[in-house]
Amino acid sequence: MNEILQHKLSIEKSAPGRRGVRFEKTQKPASAYLPQNQLRKTAPNLPQLSEFDTVRHFTALSQQNYCLDAEFYPLGSCTMKYNPKAYDVLSALPGFTGAHPFAPQSAVQGTLKLAYELQELLKKITGLSAFTLQPAAGAHGELTGILTARAYHDAHNGQNRTEVIVPDTAHGTNPATANMAGYHVVNIQSAPNGCVDKAALKAALSEKTAVVMLTVPNTVGLFETDIEEIAEMVHAVGALLYMDGANFNALIGLAKPADFGVDIMHLNLHKTFAAPHGGGGPGSGPVGAAKHVAPYLPHPIVSCENGQYTLADHRPESKNRMKAFYGNMAVVIRGYCYLRQFDATTLKEIAENAILNANYVRACLKGKFNAFFDRTCMHECVLTPPDPHTTGVHTSDIAKRLLDYGFYAPTIYFPLIVPEALMIEPTETENKDMLDAFVAAMERIYDEIQTDPQVVKDAPHNQPVKRIDEVSAARQPNLRW
Amino acid sequence: MFTPNTPEDQQAMLAKIGAKDIQELLAQIPEKFLYPALDLPKALTEQELTAHVHELAAQNKPLKNFIGAGMYEHFIPAAVPALSSRGEFLTAYTPYQAEASQGTLQTIYEFQSCMCALLEMDVATASHYDGATAMTEAALAAVRITGRKQVVVSALLHPHYKEVLKTYTRHMGITVVEAPVTDKDVLDVAALKAQLGADTACFILQTPNFHGYLEDAQAVSSVVHSSGALLVAVVNPISLGVVQTPGAYDADFAVCEGQPLGNPLSFGGPGLGVMTAKKAYVRQLPGRMVGIAKDKDGQRAFVLTLQAREQHIRREKAASNICSNEALCALNAVIYLTLLGPQGLKEVAELNLERAHQLANLINQKSFHVKTFSPFFNEFVVTCPVPAAQVIQKLEEKGIAAGYDLGGSELLVCATEMRTEADLQAYANALGGI
Ligand SMILES: Cc1ncc(COP(=O)(O)O)c(C=O)c1O
Numbered sequence: 001m002n003e004i005l006q007h008k009l010s011i012e013k014s015a016p017g018r019r020g021v022r023f024e025k026t027q028k029p030a031s032a033y034l035p036q037n038q039l040r041k042t043a044p045n046l047p048q049l050s051e052f053d054t055v056r057h058f059t060a061l062s063q064q065n066y067c068l069d070a071e072f073y074p075l076g077s078c079t080m081k082y083n084p085k086a087y088d089v090l091s092a093l094p095g096f097t098g099a100h101p102f103a104p105q106s107a108v109q110g111t112l113k114l115a116y117e118l119q120e121l122l123k124k125i126t127g128l129s130a131f132t133l134q135p136a137a138g139a140h141g142e143l144t145g146i147l148t149a150r151a152y153h154d155a156h157n158g159q160n161r162t163e164v165i166v167p168d169t170a171h172g173t174n175p176a177t178a179n180m181a182g183y184h185v186v187n188i189q190s191a192p193n194g195c196v197d198k199a200a201l202k203a204a205l206s207e208k209t210a211v212v213m214l215t216v217p218n219t220v221g222l223f224e225t226d227i228e229e230i231a232e233m234v235h236a237v238g239a240l241l242y243m244d245g246a247n248f249n250a251l252i253g254l255a256k257p258a259d260f261g262v263d264i265m266h267l268n269l270h271k272t273f274a275a276p277h278g279g280g281g282p283g284s285g286p287v288g289a290a291k292h293v294a295p296y297l298p299h300p301i302v303s304c305e306n307g308q309y310t311l312a313d314h315r316p317e318s319k320n321r322m323k324a325f326y327g328n329m330a331v332v333i334r335g336y337c338y339l340r341q342f343d344a345t346t347l348k349e350i351a352e353n354a355i356l357n358a359n360y361v362r363a364c365l366k367g368k369f370n371a372f373f374d375r376t377c378m379h380e381c382v383l384t385p386p387d388p389h390t391t392g393v394h395t396s397d398i399a400k401r402l403l404d405y406g407f408y409a410p411t412i413y414f415p416l417i418v419p420e421a422l423m424i425e426p427t428e429t430e431n432k433d434m435l436d437a438f439v440a441a442m443e444r445i446y447d448e449i450q451t452d453p454q455v456v457k458d459a460p461h462n463q464p465v466k467r468i469d470e471v472s473a474a475r476q477p478n479l480r481w
Numbered sequence: 482m483f484t485p486n487t488p489e490d491q492q493a494m495l496a497k498i499g500a501k502d503i504q505e506l507l508a509q510i511p512e513k514f515l516y517p518a519l520d521l522p523k524a525l526t527e528q529e530l531t532a533h534v535h536e537l538a539a540q541n542k543p544l545k546n547f548i549g550a551g552m553y554e555h556f557i558p559a560a561v562p563a564l565s566s567r568g569e570f571l572t573a574y575t576p577y578q579a580e581a582s583q584g585t586l587q588t589i590y591e592f593q594s595c596m597c598a599l600l601e602m603d604v605a606t607a608s609h610y611d612g613a614t615a616m617t618e619a620a621l622a623a624v625r626i627t628g629r630k631q632v633v634v635s636a637l638l639h640p641h642y643k644e645v646l647k648t649y650t651r652h653m654g655i656t657v658v659e660a661p662v663t664d665k666d667v668l669d670v671a672a673l674k675a676q677l678g679a680d681t682a683c684f685i686l687q688t689p690n691f692h693g694y695l696e697d698a699q700a701v702s703s704v705v706h707s708s709g710a711l712l713v714a715v716v717n718p719i720s721l722g723v724v725q726t727p728g729a730y731d732a733d734f735a736v737c738e739g740q741p742l743g744n745p746l747s748f749g750g751p752g753l754g755v756m757t758a759k760k761a762y763v764r765q766l767p768g769r770m771v772g773i774a775k776d777k778d779g780q781r782a783f784v785l786t787l788q789a790r791e792q793h794i795r796r797e798k799a800a801s802n803i804c805s806n807e808a809l810c811a812l813n814a815v816i817y818l819t820l821l822g823p824q825g826l827k828e829v830a831e832l833n834l835e836r837a838h839q840l841a842n843l844i845n846q847k848s849f850h851v852k853t854f855s856p857f858f859n860e861f862v863v864t865c866p867v868p869a870a871q872v873i874q875k876l877e878e879k880g881i882a883a884g885y886d887l888g889g890s891e892l893l894v895c896a897t898e899m900r901t902e903a904d905l906q907a908y909a910n911a912l913g914g915i
Contacts, residue, residue: 007781010591010819020820021558023828023898026835030723030827033834034856038695040725043823044598047591054819055560058588062569065576065584069568075577082483083572086527092562095538100548101749102885104877110540111748124520136610136751137805139792150652176792176802182652185797223509254507255514270805274483277574278809279585280607280769282751298648319651321644324551324613324738325749332750333534340530341482344519352503353484353491359506360494376498376506403581411577414793431485432494458777463580466776470579473774473786477763479604480594 010047010057011481020051064464066408072434076380076411076423077219079249079271091333101325105310112309116302118336127258128288132297133327138246139173141266141285144298144322146181148264149211149240151296161210167196169219169415174244183210190417194220194373196230205237215244219415221377231261248272249354250379253347263290269335284331298322353428354379357435361424364439368446372418380425382418386449393449393456395420401459405441544882545904549860549895551639552749553741556898558820561743565812579784586783589771592815599721600735601728602757607769608811609754612738613645616715618801619734622765623683623711630655631680636662637690665854666692670700677708687715693860698730718742720858722830734758743817744810753810764790767801832898833859840896843909860895872915879911
């Protein structure tokens with residue numbers, strides 16, 4: 001595309017009178033139906049483009065993106081696994097997309113049945129007693145879960161429980177969620193081995209504890225080996241154990257969180273269950289609960305009575321509703337499709353290969369980019385670069401240089417306890433050849449850091465734009481035309 | 482099938498790692514938890530799955546839809562899904578690496594711009610989960626800004642929105658109270674005035690309200706502001722092709738369910754939470770925003786900005802816990818509005834207005850009464866001679882989704898541009914049989 005047009009905004013390509021869609025003419029103007037004071041006074045400043053202009057514009061923009069379909073996207077904690085094309089097609093079937101949430105339930109049995117079946121499958125693979133598909137994302141699932149815990153405590157004389165314990169490795173959404181649910185956040189430091197410091201946990205636990213939020217495996221890619229003992233400690237003070245299941249890809253088919261003593265957890269259909277990430281969403285964050293907590297999940301949940309599926313609103317113990325309508329169905333359909341393509345023998349291969357791939361990358365890069373916790377990892381490894389104090393090259397530079405080599409960057413500077421973190425999650429859908437290519441690029445960057453650090457610090461060199469000064473955007477924010 | 486490593490690959494990888502088999506890598510997991518029994522159905526091939534899911538979709542009955550109540554069926558030009566389903570958009574994630582994500586970032590900037598233009602507001606976020614959660618987070622922002630603890634809502638706010646608001650606020654010491662409506666199904670502004678007190682953080686105005694009627698937003702705005710509270714407006718985005726904007730009546734926050742802008746009904750999700758505000762409140766907004774920056778060469782570039790509000794920086798002190806949003810739905814919305822432009826938007830809004838009024842006329846000729854004393858956009862209340870549930874059941878037999886059951890004899894009926902004049906006639910005829 002023409003250099004000058006390429007970076008223009010749609011509004012800068014606009015010409016009065018052009019447009020892409022027209023509708024039937026009405027018989028009367030709006031003023032025939034609405035009083036003057038209700039009418040819009042000035043037309044909105046929207047772009048005026050032909051359909052063809054619009055197609056060109058957005059196609060050109062799409063070409064300025066790295067994406068999973070084209071590039072290795074080892075974004076840790078995000079599980080960027082292949083998104084099967086069949087699910088895109090199936091989730092877009094008119095029978096599903098045309099269903100109105102308030103349609104008579106007899107007219108939406110297909111959607112309800114699919115949702116019900118997914119709830120059942122999620123129960124089976126986690127061992128929990130009930131699932132809601134209502135939450136729109138992982139963080140929304142966390143809030144759903146913590147408010148469910150609150151409803152449980154309210155019903156069990158737990159009003160004095162005011163604290164939620166969160167380890168320092170937790171994703172930012174965990175403490176933010178606890179705060180939104182009205183709890184005081186108690187942060188605890190991790191042990192030197194990267195896992196929960198049991199002494200610190202013990203010291204923090206009290207009759208004021210409502211919930212302990214743990215990510216399993218945690219965000220440094222390690223399984224909490226003492227999870228059962230931790231669950232017992234949590235339960236001993238009458239608190240509930242919440243599991244952030246963002247990393248469930250490491251456990252699917254291998255272990256059931258209910259067996260560890262987890263009371264509530266969320267899953268991310270846009271991670272473990274292969275739904276695409278859409279440039280930032282929509283996601284889907286189903287929440288499961290053990291038997292004693294299940295009545296306090298938000299309403300409604302799909303149930304089945306005599307072969308009829310209903311979105312049952314009669315859940316007397318549950319007062320909560322997390323969004324206007326039940327779940328992000330377009331994402332839910334994809335999650336269902338995914339699970340139906342595995343059985344008990346093949347499901348575990350997901351986790352096994354995810355773990356194998358992460359350990360392979362860790363092993364290959366050892367000596368150049370070392371794991372912060374030097375031990376076998378689960379589905380992701382958290383590496384650190386050669387000391388930036390001596391090289392002058394930071395993780396952010398390495399991330400940008402990877403773009404030049406045709407790879408999206410890992411998650412960086414997270415978890416917070418790892419300085420200069422490079423969090424790499426290859427997922428099971430990448431093959432060894434791709435991992436070898438990635439390792440080769442990392443090794444090359446390592447060499448560049450020694451021989452030509454400036455080329456790394458100036459990266460990227462071949463993207464649509466050069467290194468962006470992010471601070472310049474915040475100084476005098478320009479957020480719209 | 483989704484794991485491409487061959488046994489030879491696996492052996493080579495294990496050798497590099499120095500492990501004898503994959504099980505050795507699982508030593509962190511206590512053995513008693515490993516490999517639990519799983520009672521899963523047979524794994525389907527893609528072909529089997531396709532047949533199975535088609536069968537499920539076919540169990541949904543296609544009805545001529547006259548239901549609105551928060552989700553609206555509108556025409557979606559083919560270019561919208563054709564563009565948004567491109568893998569470059571669909572399979573990218575949050576544009577953390579801005580230089581390799583300029584496509585997504587620019588579309589979000591354009592989305593924010595289109596939302597500001599449509600609602601006549603100063604700033605917009607990259608999106609929220611849905612209209613109800615966007616509204617709720619706007620109310621939470623109002624509480625933070627004013628330091629007041631009461632939220633007043635119209636009695637004719639969408640009932641599910643009320644529930645979400647109460648769910649999010651019940652444990653925060655925030656009280657939610659309802660302002661009454663008149664027998665014309667619009668707010669009683671005098672009663673509202675009396676209700677707003679020194680502890681009112683905001684009033685949530687929905688217009689058109691849950692019954693479809695347009696509120697006197699100017700009058701509401703002035704009583705709300707004279708009490709020192711903020712005004713949160715909940716609107717219908719398509720209506721803004723013809724109806725006055727939240728900016729025009731000085732709303733402090735304006736939100737909407739953006740689904741009508743190029744997104745299918747999809748049983749109510751994903752929705753698209755549109756969140757806009759006055760500039761002064763930009764640092765109180767939840768979630769992502771894209772702004773313009775410069776690259777090293779001084780070229781214009783787009784980045785995520787003002788991130789100091791967000792959970793990954795502020796943790797428990799963040800404005801919200803939101804992380805993933807509804808970016809792809811926002812992309813559908815911005816493509817939709819780019820295709821329509823101001824003229825197309827006005828036309829589609831006029832068509833909604835006309836079809837709904839035509840339908841109201843046709844219904845009124847039967848023993849059904851349409852409440853027409855307040856202005857409405859594409860939705861209105863019908864008083865039926867029999868329980869509304871019965872009407873819904875009878876019309877379903879004729880392939881029509883009659884509306885939303887308001888309880889008793891009241892039915893909420895919607896006609897968008899999707900309903901042809903023949904559809905309207907068929908609806909009226911079907912009522913004739915009752
Ligand atoms: C560990 C963890 N928890 C929670 C979340 C939040 O999930 P979502 O972005 O779907 O809200 C993430 C997202 O990356 C995560 O990695």
